[in-house]
Amino acid sequence: MGRPPCCDKEGVKKGPWTPEEDIILVSYIQEHGPGNWRTVPTNTGLLRCSKSCRLRWTNYLRPGIKRGNFTDQEEKMIIHLQALLGNRWAAIASYLPQRTDNDIKNYWNTYLKKKLNKLETGLSAAHSREGFSSTTSQSMSRGQWERRLQTDIHMAKQALSEALSPDKPPTTLSDFESSNSPVSCNKPPQGSSSYASSTENIARLLKGWMRNPAKPARKSSATATATTTQNNSLRKICAGNESASSEGTQSAANYNSGMEMCEAALESLFGFESFESSNSDLSGSVSPDASLFQDESKPDTPNVDQLPLSLLEKWLFDESAISTTQGKEQQLISNYNDMTLVQNADFFSS
DNA sequence: AACCACGGCAACCGCCTTAAT
């Protein structure tokens, strides 16, 4: 016999989540923590499959998720990581801890891919204008360059996968990756503050939602027409959550001050505009629930995930060099690094 | 004002890996 069944498929609700369902889910996770999704539908009474609950949590309700426009820095990072890792959105998302893999994937598919295609066609058009002919020696060198790029990408991927392999010492990338994985959320949080603050946010979310029911967030909230009974039950939940909010506020404040210090340090060190500060103008445009989570912490997220790409790459490939001890690959990777950096500089200066 | 096309995004689907029995 294998494991017991997750959830029977009959009577499982599909489609957008209602705020009430969100509250139930968040309340449950606040109490029990994420993980063991199999039991969530039965214990909460939600008519959702466990998978749907997990997805809703990881993509929408989880504390620390930033919504709204992507910054230039994030955009560059995504492009760069996509070139390195391919469509491994979860891996890419681990470098942008405030963004979900779904978010990054959507952003890539709806915007970045098109933007890069445009740039690519623009570049090739410019090349043809400048006399790049398919029969000239220049095209030969371009072909060689492309082949070399392909090889380098392949080698970089290989080195990366080696660096990520589980038999490596515990200071490698895999640690950071795993520390961002949902599994790590199963670990007892460093204090229950993250869930408490999550509750606080949900309470505020509902306050806003009830105060302004005519302007719900898109999709789930939009489809949810708040009935009187719903509001009453939600108010009860809110009242309960309010009491838990004070400790969360404290932890959020601590986190924020820590983040500010970290960002200030990064800014002074690398001259990068910090992710948060460059996003400060988004606060007005994000959905109500999203903005509520802005100040949330992600307990197991290491600060290294906030580092700008150049430093991250340096660290990443230094790690690769240590673990692979293959100088040739390292050389190729650094070549690739140089090339992609130049490419990116070209892309974004245009 | 009505219609249409397009873009954004939440959620679902299906496959693969991991883990429990």
Added chain:
DNA sequence: GATTAAGGCGGTTGCCGTGGT
């Protein structure tokens, strides 16, 4: 070791809002 479901992930779909005609 085999079996089976959970969990994770990437691809895809479908709904809704918005802008153009």
